[in-house]
Amino acid sequence: MALKIERMEIDDAGANPKKLAESIVKQLPPGTQAVPVREIAKAIDIYEIREAVLDGLEGGLIVPENKANGAILVHADRPETRKRYTIAHEIGHYVNPNHRAGSPEGFRCSRKDMAIHSAKAGDRHAKMEAEANLFAAELLMPDSYVKSFMRRRVGANLDHVIAMAEWFEVSKEAAARRYISKLETPAAIVFSCNGHIRYIQPNSTFPRMSLWNGAPVPDGSLSATSRAAIGTVTDTVEIQGHIWLERSAGLSLGEQTVAQQNGYRMTLLTVEQLEADGEEEEENWQAPRFR
Numbered sequence: 001m002a003l004k005i006e007r008m009e010i011d012d013a014g015a016n017p018k019k020l021a022e023s024i025v026k027q028l029p030p031g032t033q034a035v036p037v038r039e040i041a042k043a044i045d046i047y048e049i050r051e052a053v054l055d056g057l058e059g060g061l062i063v064p065e066n067k068a069n070g071a072i073l074v075h076a077d078r079p080e081t082r083k084r085y086t087i088a089h090e091i092g093h094y095v096n097p098n099h100r101a102g103s104p105e106g107f108r109c110s111r112k113d114m115a116i117h118s119a120k121a122g123d124r125h126a127k128m129e130a131e132a133n134l135f136a137a138e139l140l141m142p143d144s145y146v147k148s149f150m151r152r153r154v155g156a157n158l159d160h161v162i163a164m165a166e167w168f169e170v171s172k173e174a175a176a177r178r179y180i181s182k183l184e185t186p187a188a189i190v191f192s193c194n195g196h197i198r199y200i201q202p203n204s205t206f207p208r209m210s211l212w213n214g215a216p217v218p219d220g221s222l223s224a225t226s227r228a229a230i231g232t233v234t235d236t237v238e239i240q241g242h243i244w245l246e247r248s249a250g251l252s253l254g255e256q257t258v259a260q261q262n263g264y265r266m267t268l269l270t271v272e273q274l275e276a277d278g279e280e281e282e283e284n285w286q287a288p289r290f291r
């Protein structure tokens with residue numbers, strides 16, 4: 001049976017990307033695991049998802065002014081997880097009443113656009129792209145689905161990230177970003193390539209780090225020394241805090257890493273407060289707030 005999505009309910013959600021995604025998610029059949037983005041697109045009058053090798057673009061949306069219907073373009077030479085993300089991103093432009101195409105050819109979204117997560121005031125293009133990306137993350141990994149997925153998995157572990165990517169049919173990087181933001185304990189994921197840090201995604205309770213984007217993965221870290229095969233997640237090892245952190249007194253730092261294809265690597269850092277003297281102190285301890 002074809003999926004039914006009421007566009008009225010989407011219209012009622014306004015322009016907030018998270019609310020827009022929720023208005024669709026709540027119309028999905030119970031027990032949905034990987035969100036069916038292609039069926040969703042069809043159900044809201046996207047009459048075609050055209051796959052083509054696009055020059056300089058990841059995806060696009062061709063849509064009339066009134067957005068009564070539309071067509072999505074997707075880069076054909078990509079894994080399915082990436083295509084799903086691109087389709088979700090374009091749906092994000094389609095359903096958002098504030099999004100207007102920058103050219104007569106419609107929305108044209110580059111790989112760089114797909115990685116925008118914040119925008120400076122007044123930068124309309126970046127704001128729309130960041131909103132489409134937020135929408136895509138919320139649609140592909142809905143809050144309620146992620147919560148029930150994580151409830152069944154204790155502690156912070158890269159194995160959970162990989163399982164989450166498979167469960168939701170998203171890239172490991174997209175899963176990792178979502179996973180970190182939902183962990184209740186201090187944690188960060190370092191994305192690196194060929195021994196250099198691409199970027200670091202800490203959650204709100206993780207202490208300040210001593211490294212920056214583009215810097216080499218630090219000497220002495222597990223990430224720099226691990227010889228584990230591609231796809232093999234290492235055990236979590238305790239590592240000297242100063243290797244990654246600006247201030248590490250009183251903290252125990254855990255590091256776990258996995259090598260990926262083409263020189264890419266994901267590293268999970270977790271911190272714990274070292275045992276305080278006396279139980280009372282320990283009971284009163286709260287997650288450190290460094291920023």
Ligand SMILES: [Zn+2]
Nearest residue numbers: 109113129132
């Ligand atoms: Zn876009």
